[in-house]
Amino acid sequence: MRIVRDLSELTAPVDGAVVTIGNFDGVHLGHREIFRRVVERARELQGTAVVLTFVPHPLKVLDPERAPRLLNTYAEKERLIAASCIDLMVALPFDAELAALPAALFVEEILMRKIGVAHLIVGYDYAFGRHREGDVAFLQRKGAELGFAVEVLSPVVSGGESYSSTRIRRLLAAGDVAGVVPLLGRHFTLEGRVIHGANRGQKLGFPTANLLTEKEILPRPGVYAVRVRQDEKFFDGVMNIGFNPTFGVERISLEVHLLDFSGDLYGQDLRVYFVERLRGEKVFASGEELSLAIRRDIERARTLLADTRIVEYREYLDCGFSPPGRDA
Structure with a gap:
């Protein structure tokens, strides 16, 4: 997996970029289901599977008192995303300037001009940008205007409750380290x-x-x-x-x-x-x-x-090439 930490490294748009956007803290099985679909669609288009994420977590800049303690270090997150068969990870530096960028400019300047998005995949409740103005309906309108497809995924549910980083934090706070395995797909x-x-x-x-x-x-x-x-x-x-x-x-x-x-x-x-x-x-x-x-x-x-077998990560993604290494 190639990692881009500054948009200046993208000297040309990515070929057939199938993109998902998010923080992906924990890289749990809900996130991996999104990545599975990104990889699947990228292979169908003979394009590039792209994850766009932010460093640091936006709340650490916008509202440090409310910022969550992260489940992964950034190095761990990179390793886990690479193990999910993603081709390119854009780790976008998040600062006050980016926080102030209107959602329309984010789509036009970053998603389109720099990355070259052809197909965008997001969760049903995804929103970004100043005042969270970049919701699903907004993205669908911009996609129709600029010529990229927008695919919206339904929530991934376990035990009647959606997979979420918040749910995993709650279990860890209770000491239930066994209970997080079915959500993370690993210990x-x-x-x-x-x-x-x-x-x-x-x-x-x-x-x-x-x-x-x-x-x-x-x-x-x-x-x-x-x-x-x-x-x-x-x-x-x-x-x-x-x-x-x-x-x-x-x-x-x-x-x-x-x-x-x-x-x-x-x-x-x-x-x-x-x-x-x-x-x-x-x-x-x-x-x-x-x-x-x-x-x-x-x-x-x-x-x-x-009698315990350690699960390092869930080897269930069909990448269309050799399976990922186990070091995740």
């Missing part, structure tokens, strides 16, 4: 670099890797059964997200204990796949009581993880 993950911690786990007999991550949203504080990827190796693990109340820590920490692992992880990058929440945080009367609880967590995690 929720975070990536982080191993940094030096207080070595409390080592002293208790359960050495942990302390992670520094760019992830904006985390599951509810507590203890989780996880799988951890180090390079191409996978390890079962137990992860604690929280404030270590037994030790009176005020800053949230991410600590993961890899089962049956020995070695030095400092400075390395790990990817953590969340499988199930084991328990909430608790204040223990002593280190011995905490050690006993950790042993119970490990035993339960071993049982849960023994």
Whole structure:
């Protein structure tokens, strides 16, 4: 997938551009259904499957207090969109100037002149531009005027409720990491670099890797059964997200204990796949009581993880060429 981060990189319109527009935070299965249709239509037209998105999320510029914590880092979003068989991703810098651009000029100058849209695919409730004036009816009128088709997709529904990033955030806030898998089409993950911690786990007999991550949203504080990827190796693990109340820590920490692992992880990058929440945080009367609880967590995690297959992403898109790589 080619990534364009500045419109000046598009020196000519894209051949047969089939375009969808959105933030696509989470790249959940609802988003992937849109991408599937974009790819399908692009192959029919022998054109180019294009995703137009914005960096940063528009609300981070327009109303930072209301801006959502993002489910993916921008690097993760790029990787997941690439895994969806998209040919070109335009990551348009969002600033006050773009926010003030009337919807008509956005369509004429960016969609038509720069990208060369031939076919636009949007969700039934999509709207963009100043005061959200660029709704579906507006796009259909502009398409008829300028000569591009507009296809409107119905909502993708699971369990009587539409797929949405808000729904996934709600589940993560409740610690329901198992419940997000059917919506994301994969296990929720975070990536982080191993940094030096207080070595409390080592002293208790359960050495942990302390992670520094760019992830904006985390599951509810507590203890989780996880799988951890180090390079191409996978390890079962137990992860604690929280404030270590037994030790009176005020800053949230991410600590993961890899089962049956020995070695030095400092400075390395790990990817953590969340499988199930084991328990909430608790204040223990002593280190011995905490050690006993950790042993119970490990035993339960071993049982849960023994029968768990990690879903890295849903391999169901027919791209018309070789399937995407699994690193998503």
